[in-house]
Amino acid sequence: MEDAIKIYVEQESGERIELEAPLDMNLSVMEVLKANEFPVQAVCGGMAICATCHVEVLESGELPEMNDDEAYMLETLPHATESSRLSCQLRVNPDLDGLVVRIMPEA
Amino acid sequence: MNKITTDICIVGAGPVGLFAVFEAGLLKMRCHVVDALPAVGGQLSEIYPKKPIYDIPGFPEILAGDLIKNLEQQIAPFHPTFTLGERVEDLEKQEDGSFIVRTVDGTEIACKVVAIAGGLGSFEPRKPAIEHLEKYERKGVEYMVRDPEQFHNKRVVIAGGGDSALDWTIYLAGLCKELTLVHRGTTFRGAPESAAKVLSMAEEGQIRLILKSNVTEVHGEDNLEAVTVMVDNAEPYRIEVDNFIPLFGLVPKLGPIENWGLELEKNAIVVDTEDYSTNVEGVYAIGDVNTYPGKLKLILCGFHEAALMAQSAYNIIYPDKKFVLKYTTVNGIQELQ
Ligand SMILES: Cc1cc2nc3c(=O)[nH]c(=O)nc-3n(C[C@H](O)[C@H](O)[C@H](O)COP(=O)(O)OP(=O)(O)OC[C@H]3O[C@@H](n4cnc5c(N)ncnc54)[C@H](O)[C@@H]3O)c2cc1C
Ligand code: FES
Numbered sequence: 001m002e003d004a005i006k007i008y009v010e011q012e013s014g015e016r017i018e019l020e021a022p023l024d025m026n027l028s029v030m031e032v033l034k035a036n037e038f039p040v041q042a043v044c045g046g047m048a049i050c051a052t053c054h055v056e057v058l059e060s061g062e063l064p065e066m067n068d069d070e071a072y073m074l075e076t077l078p079h080a081t082e083s084s085r086l087s088c089q090l091r092v093n094p095d096l097d098g099l100v101v102r103i104m105p106e107a
Numbered sequence: 108m109n110k111i112t113t114d115i116c117i118v119g120a121g122p123v124g125l126f127a128v129f130e131a132g133l134l135k136m137r138c139h140v141v142d143a144l145p146a147v148g149g150q151l152s153e154i155y156p157k158k159p160i161y162d163i164p165g166f167p168e169i170l171a172g173d174l175i176k177n178l179e180q181q182i183a184p185f186h187p188t189f190t191l192g193e194r195v196e197d198l199e200k201q202e203d204g205s206f207i208v209r210t211v212d213g214t215e216i217a218c219k220v221v222a223i224a225g226g227l228g229s230f231e232p233r234k235p236a237i238e239h240l241e242k243y244e245r246k247g248v249e250y251m252v253r254d255p256e257q258f259h260n261k262r263v264v265i266a267g268g269g270d271s272a273l274d275w276t277i278y279l280a281g282l283c284k285e286l287t288l289v290h291r292g293t294t295f296r297g298a299p300e301s302a303a304k305v306l307s308m309a310e311e312g313q314i315r316l317i318l319k320s321n322v323t324e325v326h327g328e329d330n331l332e333a334v335t336v337m338v339d340n341a342e343p344y345r346i347e348v349d350n351f352i353p354l355f356g357l358v359p360k361l362g363p364i365e366n367w368g369l370e371l372e373k374n375a376i377v378v379d380t381e382d383y384s385t386n387v388e389g390v391y392a393i394g395d396v397n398t399y400p401g402k403l404k405l406i407l408c409g410f411h412e413a414a415l416m417a418q419s420a421y422n423i424i425y426p427d428k429k430f431v432l433k434y435t436t437v438n439g440i441q442e443l444q
Contacts, residue, residue, distance in 0.1 A: 041227070041358075041359070043150070043154065043227060043358075043359060044154055044155070047155075049154055049155065050154060050358075051233075051356070051358075052358060052359075068296060071296060072269070072296035072297070075268050075269075075290075075291065075292040075294070075296060076267055076268045076269035076272070076355060076356065077233070077355060077356075078233060078234070078235035078236065078266075078267075078291075078321075078353065078355045079235070079236060080291070105236075
């Protein structure tokens with residue numbers, strides 16, 4: 001399908017679960033994860049102020065730059081790594097096709 | 108041990124718990140409110156105090172923090188009592204149908220009705236992944252600064268790079284014998300004045316600032332004695348300390364609510380929409396913590412639920428009186444003595 005991209009969620013076992021993310025709904029990766037019933041709390045609903053949508057990006061194409069709010073949040077998270085992102089700040093767009101993420105603890 | 112007796116014990120001092128005090132007060136029922144956080148307001152105070160809200164009837168726009176202040180003012184005539192900074196751990200049903208509500212610090216609240224307004228759960232500190240950290244909790248490891256005096260003349264390491272890490276570093280610098288701030292990043296994006304102040308304090312030698320670093324280990328016999336700090340690409344080293352304070356913000360956890368014998372569905376308590384009662388008689392669940400077909404997690408909906416809960420609770424607390432609905436415009440607000 002051209003109007004959707006594929007996103008993969010890597011499980012602890014290493015298995016990758018494939019998700020289809022529509023391009024025409026202006027969704028964030030967090031919303032796609034929630035819609036697929038992954039255990040993402042997303043308390044703040046995507047405002048980059050709760051960090052309960054924290055993911056680690058394992059593979060990706062070009063990622064959008066971090067805004068200050070996201071960078072601030074990630075900098076203060078104890079479990080964040082170099083490849084951490086807030087999934088609510090990643091908008092689904094063609095560049096994200098093939099994105100592989102791991103949901104971080106407490107997400 | 109602290110013992111309190113009341114009509115309704117409200118678990119959670121978010122907007123819905125606070126408004127429940129008002130609805131109960133109108134019906135002459137007393138409330139005691141318990142919250143794990145040291146301040147009232149729930150998500151509004153903790154997550155978004157400065158954000159405007161647009162969907163509270165009668166307020167085209169109001170800041171979350173101001174809505175909480177108004178609610179406090181609105182319930183003041185009913186003199187509710189509070190236990191703040193203590194998480195409720197369990198509810199015990201007594202033979203006569205009443206309850207004992209117990210907090211983590213041993214406070215006991217005897218009541219006839221329990222209204223759980225726990226939102227997304229109690230806000231717990233986000234803990235770094237350090238082995239054996241729990242062993243030293245309250246024995247040197249603190250996740251909140253409850254009483255700054257506790258750190259007087261102590262050797263303290265704070266970890267974190269957000270506003271609370273910056274603010275407490277500034278505050279405690281004058282109190283501690285030795286203060287170190289460990290931060291994983293290289294910059295601080297918190298309030299620029301606080302960041303500038305911390306940097307200048309480090310330059311002047313008032314505090315030790317270790318950037319691009321993490322606390323990776325904690326050591327000690329019974330109490331905390333030292334931490335290991337790992338600096339980017341360098342050998343880790345030990346710092347002798349009395350206290351380690353990781354400040355990485357708070358995350359809500361349903362936690363103890365899961366163990367109270369209530370019917371749950373996806374981390375929320377199942378209720379009957381007639382009166383927001385749960386499967387345990389005398390226990391109600393209102394606000395974000397409950398679920399039913401069509402549930403919306405909005406403040407407005409929680410307010411409505413609080414009103415219906417109070418009407419139903421009245422029948423438990425005053426089984427012999429017949430309740431007659433009155434508008435506040437009829438009698439005004441009559442204080443509870
Ligand atoms: C960023 C953001 C923006 C929002 N904007 C709006 C908006 O514009 N309009 C709107 O209507 N809603 C909005 N909401 C949703 C709204 O905040 C919630 O619906 C509301 O806070 C629910 O209130 P509550 O009292 O049920 O729970 P909460 O506000 O979550 O309060 C629950 C309280 O219970 C305490 N607690 C839980 N368990 C325990 C325990 N075991 N022991 C002791 N204490 C406990 C917690 O510490 C907490 O303080 C927003 C939410 C967020 C995050
Ligand atoms: S949903 Fe809160 S930070 Fe992403």
